Amino acid sequence: MNNFLSLDDVSDPMAFAREAIELKKNPLADMHLGRGKMLGMVFFNSSLRTRMSVQKAAFNLGIQTMVLNVGGDLWTLETQDGAVMNGKAAEHIKEAVPVMANYCDILAVRCFPGLENRDIDSEEKILTAFATKSGKPVVNMESATLHPLQSLADLITILEHQPKPRPKVVLSWAPHIKPLPHCVSNSFSQWMNKADVEFVITHPKGLELGTKYTKGAVIEHDQRKAFEGADFIYAKNWSSYNDYGKFMDAPEWIIDAEKMAWTNQARFMHCLPVRRNVEVADDVLDGPHSIVVKQAANREFATQRVLKELLKELKH
Numbered sequence: 001m002n003n004f005l006s007l008d009d010v011s012d013p014m015a016f017a018r019e020a021i022e023l024k025k026n027p028l029a030d031m032h033l034g035r036g037k038m039l040g041m042v043f044f045n046s047s048l049r050t051r052m053s054v055q056k057a058a059f060n061l062g063i064q065t066m067v068l069n070v071g072g073d074l075w076t077l078e079t080q081d082g083a084v085m086n087g088k089a090a091e092h093i094k095e096a097v098p099v100m101a102n103y104c105d106i107l108a109v110r111c112f113p114g115l116e117n118r119d120i121d122s123e124e125k126i127l128t129a130f131a132t133k134s135g136k137p138v139v140n141m142e143s144a145t146l147h148p149l150q151s152l153a154d155l156i157t158i159l160e161h162q163p164k165p166r167p168k169v170v171l172s173w174a175p176h177i178k179p180l181p182h183c184v185s186n187s188f189s190q191w192m193n194k195a196d197v198e199f200v201i202t203h204p205k206g207l208e209l210g211t212k213y214t215k216g217a218v219i220e221h222d223q224r225k226a227f228e229g230a231d232f233i234y235a236k237n238w239s240s241y242n243d244y245g246k247f248m249d250a251p252e253w254i255i256d257a258e259k260m261a262w263t264n265q266a267r268f269m270h271c272l273p274v275r276r277n278v279e280v281a282d283d284v285l286d287g288p289h290s291i292v293v294k295q296a297a298n299r300e301f302a303t304q305r306v307l308k309e310l311l312k313e314l315k316h
């Protein structure tokens with residue numbers, strides 16, 4: 001594995017997730033592997049879990065980290081080709097990426113979509129610039145279209161809590177107050193389509209995700225029918241994909257205890273951060289079936305599995 005940009009970089013996702021679970025038994029066993037290695041983490045957007053779990057995973061492997069916030073402690077970066085740089089951005093990624101790569105053995109980047117132009121977002125310009133101009137392994141910490149570190153942690157969490165061998169996993173659209181990216185849902189769909197689960201997506205009509213990611217999943221527009229027999233409910237908001245980036249409101253899609261009662265005592269999952277009583281009611285998040293905090297904890301071991309694999313590729 002040379003990069004971790006998407007599911008495509010992992011040959012056997014189920015085995016990869018099981019190996020991540022194994023790491024929990026002795027998280028510091030591989031501390032010698034990353035000795036003398038530097039991981040540069042570049043954030044174009046806010047983060048709590050990714051920021052902390054990636055640093056913790058690096059620590060477990062003996063890797064040092066440098067955390068850079070674009071536009072904060074790092075210059076604002078220009079990302080457009082051919083831009084006349086007479087605005088806010090002082091530096092172009094064309095220089096910044098190879099300069100950062102000089103100091104690092106692995107780079108990780110968070111770069112959300114603009115949600116204005118689907119073609120531009122799907123080009124993944126920033127992630128691609130890191131992957132092509134750094135000459136170093138690159139980890140996707142949530143890009144314009146995907147969030148594979150999250151999905152690996154989600155798969156780990158499902159494997160740890162599944163009540164039966166082929167559980168029913170339902171991705172449900174949930175309301176929000178603003179248009180959100182498709183990354184988490186795209187990525188979750190890709191990984192679930194490769195996992196040993198029955199995968200169903202439910203959302204209001206008009207909020208279809210890109211078929212590139214959902215192909216293979218059952219789409220059910222009736223939220224109640226989708227929830228029936230579910231072992232896991234995974235809630236996520238996303239903006240329109242067809243009418244790209246448009247905010248769509250459907251407050252009646254909130255997930256509450258009454259809806260969770262339609263399921264097979266399903267565990268409740270969310271990538272976080274979550275808007276309480278907009279996306280999900282307090283009675284679900286505070287109830288006994290919520291595993292959102294355990295899910296977030298698994299981000300550490302998902303990342304540790306990825307970094308361990310990337311370390312193998314580095315020349316010593």
Ligand SMILES: NCCC[C@H](NC(=O)CCC(=O)O)C(=O)O
Binds near residue numbers: 142181182273275
């Ligand atoms: N990394 C996890 C999710 C990040 C992002 N959520 C957000 O931006 C929520 C922001 C808010 O609730 O104001 C998303 O949906 O892709």
Ligand SMILES: NC(=O)OP(=O)(O)O
Binds near residue numbers: 272
């Ligand atoms: N779930 C997740 O990626 O959280 P952060 O955006 O806080 O990193």
